[in-house]
Amino acid sequence: MPRDLPSSPAIPRTAIRARLALWVTAFVTALIALTAMAAPASAQGNPAAESTTRIAQAEVDVRSVDRALDAQVDDDDRRALRDRAQGAQDATTQAVADLTEQLALVNARITGLGTATPGEVEAPELQAQRKSLSTLRSTLDAAIKRGRLAGVEAGQLIDEIDRSQAERFNEKLSSKTPSPLSPAFWSIVLEQAPRDLRRVGLFLKQGSEQVAQHWRGGVPWHALLGFALAIILLGPVRLGAHRLAQRRLIAEAPPSRVRRSANTFWRVAVGTLCPLAAAFIFVQGLRWSGLLPQRWTSFLDGFVFASGVAGFTAAVTGAVLMRSQPSWRIAPIDDETANRLRPLSWVLTLLTFATAMIGSFEGAIGSSRSAVIATQATEALLHLLLIVATLVVLGQLRARRATSEEATHAGVSAGLSVATLLAWIAVGVAGLALVIGYIWFSWFVALMIGWTVLLGSALYLMLVAADDIATTVFVRDSKVGITLTRALGIRGSMVDQFGLILSGVARLALVLLALGMLLRPFGASGDPGAIFDQLATVADGIKVGNVWISPGAILQGLVVLFVGLGLVRIFMRWLEQRYLPATDLDGSGRNSISLVARYIGIALAVIWALASLGIGVERIALLLSALSVGIGFGLQAITQNFVSGLILLAERPIKIGDLIRVGTDEGDVKRISVRSTEIELADHSTLIVPNSELITKSVLNKTLSGPLGRVQIQFSVPIEEDAEVVRKAVLDSFAAESAVLDDPAPKAFIDSIVDGRIHFNCFAHVDSPRAAYGTRSAVLFALLSTLREKGIEIGTVPQKMELVRQSGTYAAPAPSTAAQDETKMK
Numbered sequence: 001m002p003r004d005l006p007s008s009p010a011i012p013r014t015a016i017r018a019r020l021a022l023w024v025t026a027f028v029t030a031l032i033a034l035t036a037m038a039a040p041a042s043a044q045g046n047p048a049a050e051s052t053t054r055i056a057q058a059e060v061d062v063r064s065v066d067r068a069l070d071a072q073v074d075d076d077d078r079r080a081l082r083d084r085a086q087g088a089q090d091a092t093t094q095a096v097a098d099l100t101e102q103l104a105l106v107n108a109r110i111t112g113l114g115t116a117t118p119g120e121v122e123a124p125e126l127q128a129q130r131k132s133l134s135t136l137r138s139t140l141d142a143a144i145k146r147g148r149l150a151g152v153e154a155g156q157l158i159d160e161i162d163r164s165q166a167e168r169f170n171e172k173l174s175s176k177t178p179s180p181l182s183p184a185f186w187s188i189v190l191e192q193a194p195r196d197l198r199r200v201g202l203f204l205k206q207g208s209e210q211v212a213q214h215w216r217g218g219v220p221w222h223a224l225l226g227f228a229l230a231i232i233l234l235g236p237v238r239l240g241a242h243r244l245a246q247r248r249l250i251a252e253a254p255p256s257r258v259r260r261s262a263n264t265f266w267r268v269a270v271g272t273l274c275p276l277a278a279a280f281i282f283v284q285g286l287r288w289s290g291l292l293p294q295r296w297t298s299f300l301d302g303f304v305f306a307s308g309v310a311g312f313t314a315a316v317t318g319a320v321l322m323r324s325q326p327s328w329r330i331a332p333i334d335d336e337t338a339n340r341l342r343p344l345s346w347v348l349t350l351l352t353f354a355t356a357m358i359g360s361f362e363g364a365i366g367s368s369r370s371a372v373i374a375t376q377a378t379e380a381l382l383h384l385l386l387i388v389a390t391l392v393v394l395g396q397l398r399a400r401r402a403t404s405e406e407a408t409h410a411g412v413s414a415g416l417s418v419a420t421l422l423a424w425i426a427v428g429v430a431g432l433a434l435v436i437g438y439i440w441f442s443w444f445v446a447l448m449i450g451w452t453v454l455l456g457s458a459l460y461l462m463l464v465a466a467d468d469i470a471t472t473v474f475v476r477d478s479k480v481g482i483t484l485t486r487a488l489g490i491r492g493s494m495v496d497q498f499g500l501i502l503s504g505v506a507r508l509a510l511v512l513l514a515l516g517m518l519l520r521p522f523g524a525s526g527d528p529g530a531i532f533d534q535l536a537t538v539a540d541g542i543k544v545g546n547v548w549i550s551p552g553a554i555l556q557g558l559v560v561l562f563v564g565l566g567l568v569r570i571f572m573r574w575l576e577q578r579y580l581p582a583t584d585l586d587g588s589g590r591n592s593i594s595l596v597a598r599y600i601g602i603a604l605a606v607i608w609a610l611a612s613l614g615i616g617v618e619r620i621a622l623l624l625s626a627l628s629v630g631i632g633f634g635l636q637a638i639t640q641n642f643v644s645g646l647i648l649l650a651e652r653p654i655k656i657g658d659l660i661r662v663g664t665d666e667g668d669v670k671r672i673s674v675r676s677t678e679i680e681l682a683d684h685s686t687l688i689v690p691n692s693e694l695i696t697k698s699v700l701n702k703t704l705s706g707p708l709g710r711v712q713i714q715f716s717v718p719i720e721e722d723a724e725v726v727r728k729a730v731l732d733s734f735a736a737e738s739a740v741l742d743d744p745a746p747k748a749f750i751d752s753i754v755d756g757r758i759h760f761n762c763f764a765h766v767d768s769p770r771a772a773y774g775t776r777s778a779v780l781f782a783l784l785s786t787l788r789e790k791g792i793e794i795g796t797v798p799q800k801m802e803l804v805r806q807s808g809t810y811a812a813p814a815p816s817t818a819a820q821d822e823t824k825m826k
Helices: 013-037 045-069 075-113 124-174 183-214 221-252 257-288 294-321 335-365 369-402 410-436 439-473 479-488 492-518 533-537 551-582 587-612 617-633 636-651 691-696 723-736 769-789 817-825
Strands: 542-544 547-549 659-662 665-672 676-681 686-690 709-718 747-754 757-766 804-806 809-811
Touching: 045 075, 045 124, 075 124, 124 439, 183 294, 183 335, 183 369, 221 257, 257 294, 257 439, 294 335, 294 439, 335 369, 335 439, 369 410, 369 439, 410 439, 439 492, 479 492, 492 551, 551 587, 587 636, 587 665, 636 665, 636 676, 636 691, 665 686, 676 691, 686 691, 709 723, 709 769, 723 747, 723 757, 723 769, 757 769
Parallel strands: none
Antiparallel strands: 542 547, 659 665, 665 676, 676 686, 709 757, 747 757, 804 809
């Protein structure tokens, strides 16, 4: 079968193998000689020999995989060959790392010996040691190159297997048969039916003959014992394990979310292992009693596998729904939903078991292609009907809940609506493909929907369990948290933050692992880092410069962008709702971290999407440098505000909640973005100020250094009044007002004595500058009332009229300007 080789320089494999054999012989010979000549070098011989042995074995594996790929292999053999090539690559990588360390030690020893001085004769021991170390360095360097070459060949084989697997998968997707609704489809099935029936009869006949041949008479105790143990495992053991775990958890475990998660995982483990163990023991009983036909071995092995998968399906769906024990339910599902969905989960379990068993049976008897296609069409139809029934039930439940008062959150409802819409679209596409004749595609889509639901349910349980364990163990009030705070002297908030970070990392790893398992049938390697590697083979496109533009690449970029933005949104929700509230940061600090993290996440998602299109970081940098001229001229103001916003978020001279004055406007800072800042004024209007204004101009921040506000009162009294009485009246007025703080204490000072009056300057503090104005007014009301009761004149200048005698007559002073104006008005 022709294969596409990588675009690397071609190397004749015969020459390579001859060269490698020569290197192996030289290396082994040198090791033996060095072991006999130099005792210091013999200490390094064993690790080098072990690494060389691993490299030689890896070369053998690579050659065997290469020869096996020359013939046509099926999917199982292809996966086994890939695992073997991957093992060879890992072995060479480790061997090269070990040999590199040995080479570094040898180089260090050679450096320590120094260089030979010309004209001087060295001691024979020094010459022998220098020669042996030089020979060993050359040998190690050759072995390292040989190992790297074997690793490169193993990597090429892995890439080749991945490409062939993806191509085979695409061929299956595009394969078309006559429509099941047409007579041509069933005529082919009926034509091949006699042959398939003969194969079934031969399978049963050979199995019965082998059973009769091995029958020795008497009672087959091994088979009966295996059957009895299987029944006990499925019944009493499984139910008893559930009850025992619940009693122990109720009696010993403290009431917490971890107890529910532990019970859920115990149910999943018991529900999976008991059917699997029961099927295995039953088959082993047949084998030990000699009643297992050789022809039936693969079929019964498939029976064990199908039992384990069906048990896992029933256990996971049962743990999510928890119909009989709603108090132990983890998922936010009501009792009505659990009761309506539980029968459908049992149908899914039966279909899963039947699908696996039918596949094993067809493989054991060697069914014809028409029979396989007919069973796939039937399985696809049954799975699609089950999915439609589930969607109908969910739609009825949602419609009933929408009219009641038990509405869920908008985000959850929107997510469920999108998932339901996608499911209906997938069912419609699969149904249409089944009618047209793309049976394998329809069968694959139907099974993938069920696999997605099952994997999503298991992932949900694991995510909840990971979060429960991390946030319950690592919390300041737990035993572990108290021990850490007392032993290490760290703050309680640090323990809470570590628990949240551990929860986030664990859940992210689980999500990546689930994505790898979900996309494994699409030809992906299962490695979380290579999840989207195979999506670019959908279609070829046109080449623009050095970039290929194709529908598959565009679709891949959009998918990667949406996935990246979705991950950013999930991370931001976790950061804002879980992690930041557990820190000691104030609201402004949380806002700064949230904004910076959001923009960085969006930028990374965009870069990830562009990289998936084949646009590397260097091309992005080139594009940004080309746009820098336009940014410098046309977008100068926007860029200035953006940089100013980053400065505000980093230095935090202005925080959310501060009371500031910009020009003649004063108000509270409500929001700081990277472009502008929103200030709420006293009349509840919003002033939007560009960030550059807050950086380049003077801004009065009344709450930067502290949250306190100051009340200042200035007035004057005649000099005849008792200053101590006035001072006491002022302090009493301050003390009578509840908003005035005792610390710092109010003060009353004599500012000056001018024109026969005593000028007072009095101060007090309140808990916020916003309360200063109202407090000052209340203190003035009380002070005016007190001074009026005491008969003390405040803030007025007495007007006196004086008559001046000039030339024997008295002349009245000139009228004031106000009096003249009043006379004119009269």
